[in-house]
Amino acid sequence: xxxxxxxxxxxxxxxxxxxxxxxxxxxxxxxxxxxxxxxxxxxxxxxxxxxxxxxxxxxxxxxxxxxxxxxxxxxxxxxxxxxxxxxxxxxxxxxxxxxxxxxxxxxxxxxxxxxxxxxxxxxxxxxxxxxxxxxxxxxxxxxxxxxxxxxxxxxxxxxxxxxxxxxxxxxxxxxxxxxxxxxxxxxxxxxxxxxxxxxxxxxxxxxxxxxxxxxxxxxxxxxxxxxxxxxxxxxxxxxxxxxxxxxxxxxxx
Amino acid sequence: xxxxxxxxxxxxxxxxxxxxxxxxxxxxxxxxxxxxxxxxxxxxxxxxxxxxxxxxxxxxxxxxxxxxxxxxxxxxxxxxxxxxxxxxxxxxxxxxxxxxxxxxxxxxxxxxxxxxxxxxxxxxxxxxxxxxxxxxxxxxxxxxxxxxxxxxxxxxxxxxxxxxxxxxxxxxxxxxxxxxxxxxxxxxxxxxxxxxxxxxxxxxxxxxxxxxxxxxxxxxxxxxxxxxxxxxxxxxxxxxxxxxxxxxxxxxxxxxxxxxxxxxxxxxxxxxxxxxxxxxxxxxxxxxxxxxxxxxxxxxxxxxxxxxxxxxxxxxxxxxxxxxxxxxxxxxxxxxxxxxxxxxxxxxxxxxxxxxxx
Numbered sequence: 001x002x003x004x005x006x007x008x009x010x011x012x013x014x015x016x017x018x019x020x021x022x023x024x025x026x027x028x029x030x031x032x033x034x035x036x037x038x039x040x041x042x043x044x045x046x047x048x049x050x051x052x053x054x055x056x057x058x059x060x061x062x063x064x065x066x067x068x069x070x071x072x073x074x075x076x077x078x079x080x081x082x083x084x085x086x087x088x089x090x091x092x093x094x095x096x097x098x099x100x101x102x103x104x105x106x107x108x109x110x111x112x113x114x115x116x117x118x119x120x121x122x123x124x125x126x127x128x129x130x131x132x133x134x135x136x137x138x139x140x141x142x143x144x145x146x147x148x149x150x151x152x153x154x155x156x157x158x159x160x161x162x163x164x165x166x167x168x169x170x171x172x173x174x175x176x177x178x179x180x181x182x183x184x185x186x187x188x189x190x191x192x193x194x195x196x197x198x199x200x201x202x203x204x205x206x207x208x209x210x211x212x213x214x215x216x217x218x219x220x221x222x223x224x225x226x227x228x229x230x231x232x233x234x235x236x237x238x239x240x241x242x243x244x245x246x247x248x249x250x251x252x253x
Numbered sequence: 254x255x256x257x258x259x260x261x262x263x264x265x266x267x268x269x270x271x272x273x274x275x276x277x278x279x280x281x282x283x284x285x286x287x288x289x290x291x292x293x294x295x296x297x298x299x300x301x302x303x304x305x306x307x308x309x310x311x312x313x314x315x316x317x318x319x320x321x322x323x324x325x326x327x328x329x330x331x332x333x334x335x336x337x338x339x340x341x342x343x344x345x346x347x348x349x350x351x352x353x354x355x356x357x358x359x360x361x362x363x364x365x366x367x368x369x370x371x372x373x374x375x376x377x378x379x380x381x382x383x384x385x386x387x388x389x390x391x392x393x394x395x396x397x398x399x400x401x402x403x404x405x406x407x408x409x410x411x412x413x414x415x416x417x418x419x420x421x422x423x424x425x426x427x428x429x430x431x432x433x434x435x436x437x438x439x440x441x442x443x444x445x446x447x448x449x450x451x452x453x454x455x456x457x458x459x460x461x462x463x464x465x466x467x468x469x470x471x472x473x474x475x476x477x478x479x480x481x482x483x484x485x486x487x488x489x490x491x492x493x494x495x496x497x498x499x500x501x502x503x504x505x506x507x508x509x510x511x512x513x514x515x516x517x518x519x520x521x522x523x524x525x526x527x528x529x530x531x532x533x534x535x536x537x538x539x540x541x542x543x544x545x546x547x548x549x550x551x552x553x554x555x556x557x558x559x560x561x562x563x564x565x566x567x568x569x570x571x572x573x574x575x576x577x578x579x580x581x582x583x584x585x586x587x588x589x590x591x592x593x594x595x596x597x598x599x600x601x602x603x604x605x606x607x608x609x610x611x
Contacts, residue, residue: 150348153315156335157342158362158413168361172352 076139102194142177273320296464341410362413531607
């Protein structure tokens with residue numbers, strides 16, 4: 001039963017991707033699948049304008065991951081290790097952006113920090129605000145784990161200082177959660193459209209915005225080729241998420 | 254002999270003086286004083302929630318101390334960072350680092366202390382040999398049995414040559430069938446390590462077999478501290494007698510012809526009683542599982558008891574009986590016919606009258 005459901009879900013996800021691939025490899029999809037024959041020309045046509053956009057999106061996603069870790073690491077530590085009404089309130093507040101529509105969040109950010117918009121910093125900020133709840137959701141339970149804290153206590157009793165305990169016990173102990181958080185934040189930032197659409201200057205689009213633009217203004221075939229290229233970049237990240245989750249399940253006694 | 258004197262924190266070995274630990278408004282440990290001499294193993298024993306693990310964690314520096322002092326090797330370590338205390342901690346489920354090999358685990362404290370690589374390798378090899386793990390040096394903890402993980406944790410703690418070794422329920426995570434053998438193995442390894450050791454356990458057999466002295470705790474306080482024989486033969490109160498030996502301790506009045514217990518309703522002839530000295534001030538009668546027998550006698554030397562429960566234990570049936578509000582255990586042959594009540598008498602020489610020294 002479970003296997004049938006899994007296969008149905010996989011089919012539900014894969015069928016649109018395969019359909020997009022069929023469109024992207026058709027000479028003229030208006031004549032039906034592979035109408036006019038099979039071609040890879042649309043990929044050659046789509047790649048040159050898309051390449052700098054992908055580089056930009058990768059840079060934004062990497063920056064978002066880095067800022068996210070710098071902020072959420074200490075924050076998750078504080079929330080996990082010092083339970084109090086204040087830390088619980090912080091936990092709730094961090095989740096608020098998830099409940100606020102992207103347009104409202106974007107307008108608030110643009111109104112408050114207009115000076116940061118041209119440099120792209122506002123986009124990074126918006127993505128950090130949007131992805132922080134996911135990082136905390138992964139890291140707080142890992143850092144609050146009693147077994148990890150016992151391991152840290154043993155390491156300290158053996159003569160290890162705080163930095164050594166962090167590097168040799170805490171980080172390896174949270175590695176699965178960290179991998180999940182990093183890959184999730186990367187994927188969310190790379191594919192984020194709402195905030196990017198409103199906050200980012202149109203001259204320097206991110207990939208989702210470029211795809212939207214292509215589907216709005218170009219033929220279906222090159223836009224589909226761009227979608228397939230986008231999927232090719234996201235697929236390794238999604239695979240890493242799946243592997244990290246499998247590892248977490250395996251290490252659970 | 255019970256020793257509740259306040260030890261000096263400057264003494265060699267471990268000294269815990271008047272220790273108090275609080276969790277919020279709850280006082281988990283109150284005024285506990287224990288001393289562990291070098292080369293000695295002290296077992297802290299008591300039921301769940303008595304404060305024994307909190308005491309151990311306070312010695313390791315993992316639980317803040319609200320009052321009292323802890324000394325180790327002549328140093329006051331009450332508020333010292335755990336990394337600078339010189340303790341070797343073996344927690345209940347061993348807390349072996351899962352991402353490191355057996356050798357990596359054992360070397361952890363040596364790396365933290367920046368021991369040169371050649372000395373580190375030699376020390377790891379010594380510890381692997383002591384704990385018979387040489388063949389498993391490259392394995393990960395996930396590939397080891399419970400007993401092997403325990404030995405890794407022990408080797409890791411001993412590798413740093415601690416002033417005191419702290420073991421929290423060392424055998425509790427193991428299968429009951431394995432505990433007997435591993436208890437003897439652990440005892441031998443502790444003897445050969447020559448390190449002052451504090452063991453926390455809720456298992457009285459572990460305490461009796463591993464401890465040179467036993468500290469028995471109840472509800473955050475120390476009830477009795479002495480050698481296993483002292484606690485076995487002269488328990489401080491009925492709780493100690495029951496917890497450590499499953500024995501019953503009754504207030505008694507001694508007379509020339511014997512002893513009277515249960516407010517004079519049971520008079521036991523002198524010829525049936527053994528006697529022993531007590532350091533606890535009052536005359537008491539110590540009855541163990543084998544001290545009583547079911548009898549046909551119906552005189553003052555026997556007492557009538559109501560049968561509460563009968564349990565088949567293989568070579569005998571163990572009766573739980575109630576006599577005037579006191580519960581006793583008594584063994585009868587498996588084929589004995591037992592009614593709702595029985596007459597109990599003392600098996601000659603098996604009950605001990607504890608008499609205060611003159």
